[in-house]
Amino acid sequence: MSWNWNSHGLPFLPGYTFRDVTKSAFHRPQTLNYSKGYAQAHRPTVGIGQDPLLSELIQQEINELTFDTPDITYGSSDQSLVNDFIPAYVALDKKVLCYDAYFQETVLFSPEEKCCVRPVVIYYYLEDDSMCIVEPRVENSGIPQGKRIKRQRLPKNERGEHYQWKDLNVGMDLEVYGVKYHITQCDSFTKEFMESEGIVLNDPEPMPVDPYTKRRENPPPSLTKASASDNMHQFLTMDRKVLRFLALWDDTDSLFGETRPVTIQYYLVDDTVEINEVYERNSGRYPFPVMMHRQKLPKKVKPKFESFPSCVLEVSAAEVDEYYSPKDFQVGEKIKLLGRRFLLYDCDAFTKEYYQKNHPDLEVKPIEVPKKTDLLKERKKEIPPFNGFGSAEDSLQNCLSLVPRPAKKNVVKMLENEQKVLRYSARLDSQNPGDEDRQFILSYFLSNDMMSIFEKTTRNSGIIGGKFLKKKRILKPGSTVDNSEFYSPADFAIGATVEVFGHRFVLTDADRYVLKYLEANAGPIPRQTLDSLRQKLSVGTANNQPADQNGHDVAEPSS
Structure with a gap:
């Protein structure tokens, strides 16, 4: 008589359960698979140690007690097709709703304006119902702009609900963290998506104009006389506009001196000058390209301050009659800066355009200067005469390189x-x-x-x-x-x-x-x-x- 260790007909009571001593596998079945790079969970088909599941045994007993027609002869009664399940992060990946909006910020302690209008862009990610609000950057606005609210689910009320895409529409107010954003319009993809879901969008609204910006475009008439030098106007109009000259520094008077290439930058925003040395590889010099840091160069000093030791202290503005200006930098001419002679031989395209527009009387004449390679070609190496030791080819290799190599042979x-x-x-x-x-x-x-x-x-x-x-x-x-x-x-x-x-x-x-x-x-x-x-x-x-x-x-x- 043999015992059936896997029999389930006995009552599940203490004393009626038996342990299979021949069983050696006790691992759990795999319930997680990867399909197209995504993790998908499924129900196990077998139990621990490859044992049949209890639910399957019960279903088999019910099928045996009933007199249903087998599916093999007449087919299955359930003929409906089950569609493949596609998760939201796959179906709605990279689908984003975009709205244009603005909010008004109160300006304190200003008699000229009461509030300012600041436009923003609202992005709604359908993948996980998250949102982010970004304010476009405006040059020289003085306001920290960029991403106002990072991507997250925004709270809708105090009950813990969050904003959904059904809650957004053109012309509505979106209140987030105490700031009220008014939506004015949306892009074409957002409009098509809303219409496909049965939501009718309102008509787009125009973006209101900032009153301070509008007043700056048409300034009121002023009865005061303009100053000779308007630093604010110079800052707003000449910011990031630089005149760039290519020059040669004549340093032949010093010991082992030579002519070195440099670049001279004249910053129109504050009339400062900077000189950078062109660093060349294998030149034998340390890579310190800044020859003179950015500063204003005095051209004429007042007579009573000429004898003062200016090499010890910096020259102040009260001691200078005139500083160097763009009129003093003429291409093709020599200029002396801080006791050093420079030859301006060329400039960039912006510098040429600037002189043609603002200083047409100054003619820009680029001149050709000998390149370093041409100078090396003129200095042809003189090979010493053959001394008679060895062959002439081997002796020549000692003159061409520090570590001589054997001469090539015609094999x-x-x-x-x-x-x-x-x-x-x-x-x-x-x-x-x-x-x-x-x-x-x-x-x-x-x-x-x-x-x-x-x-x-x-x-x-x-x-x-x-x-x-x-x-x-x-x-x-x-x-x-x-x-x-x-x-x-x-x-x-x-x-x-x-x-x-x-x-x-x-x-x-x-x-x-x-x-x-x-x-x-x-x-x-x-x-x-x-x-x-x-x-x-x-x-x-x-x-x-x-x-x-x-x-x-x-x-x-x-x-």
């Missing part, structure tokens, strides 16, 4: 011309009678354009033969480091003279391989060189001079 040429050597017989052109019988073999390596000279051993000559010159690139006479020209196969004609470190060698003969190679690559080779080789080698062939399979003479040693 393709080295691979194509590997083990290709042109050999010539030569004699030493010397005034010494003992050098007449000395014979040399000059080898030219096509892979790296180097030369080597080998001296033949002559018995009883008193001169030890062997390597006369190791592999090295030889410069032609008269060539410099800047315009270096090396010996090439085009220079090796029979009878030609090759000068190597003060020694003059005359070429007397060559291998047949030399003629074969030069005829195959006759492009850069002069015709005279080829004719001299053909004439010499044709005589050697007539004399039946032995040679190996590569065209090299047997009698000539290989270096």
Whole structure:
């Protein structure tokens, strides 16, 4: 007899419940899923540890006791389609109602105005029924403006109710935190949304004009005489208007001085001047661009104050007869500010327009100044002459950089011309009678354009033969480091003279391989060189001079 540990037919009384000792899973079922990035909860289908739910068992017993027709044969009785549930934060996302409104603020202690009209914009977010009120900023208003009420649900009354979109309409008063906002109009999206919900909006109202702003547009006539300098008018009309000049500071009189580029700003709002130095990368100077802070520069000081040590104390307005004005800054001319000379060579577009409108008698003539790159091009680097140690290319790298790098080599040429050597017989052109019988073999390596000279051993000559010159690139006479020209196969004609470190060698003969190679690559080779080789080698062939399979003479040693 086997016990059914999952049986639910026993009464749920103490002593009638049994624990399944074979059960090992006791986790709860998952009831939270994510669909399209949103969390959605659903009812569990199984119980703890994958046990069937009690409600499902009861429903199965009721279905067995009733004689309903099964759904499999005749279909389900509920044929209605259930629409997918869309939450409000998805359906109403980024849908905002916008209303234009205003409120009146009482002005105290002012005989000219009693109240001012301040326009605002009311935003209603359908997503969560929150609202925010923003006041547009007005330039130079002197009033802190911007967001008046941050986004939140606004209270409607003392009973805890909040404003809904059904409560808003054009022409109504919206009282929030003791301030009454009057709605005048709305945008097109708000109107369409309200009409779709069956709410008829009132006619839009015009925004009232602020009485103080209207009075400022048409000021009353004044019988007082205007002052020579109206600081308030200058502040309102010239705010954020700056004349910008490009100049060169001539500092050549000081030790290690030079000409430095600067910018001069003249602020029309208060007639102050500021000088900033143009910072350049890798200039070797600290990045302190402010050369002179913003201040009024005196042009003429009263005579009784000229001897006063102004370098100790600042010059006050009572000591100055005249300050620098825009008339003193003329493009193309020199100006002296605080003992420093500046050349104004250009200005920006606003400065040119300002002078054409206010000072047409002053002609703006931008001048061209040499750039720093042009000056560096004029100062061409002088490379010292080759000292003879190593190769000329390696010595040149020590002049180009602090850490020399190896000179680049033509790898393709080295691979194509590997083990290709042109050999010539030569004699030493010397005034010494003992050098007449000395014979040399000059080898030219096509892979790296180097030369080597080998001296033949002559018995009883008193001169030890062997390597006369190791592999090295030889410069032609008269060539410099800047315009270096090396010996090439085009220079090796029979009878030609090759000068190597003060020694003059005359070429007397060559291998047949030399003629074969030069005829195959006759492009850069002069015709005279080829004719001299053909004439010499044709005589050697007539004399039946032995040679190996590569065209090299047997009698000539290989270096």
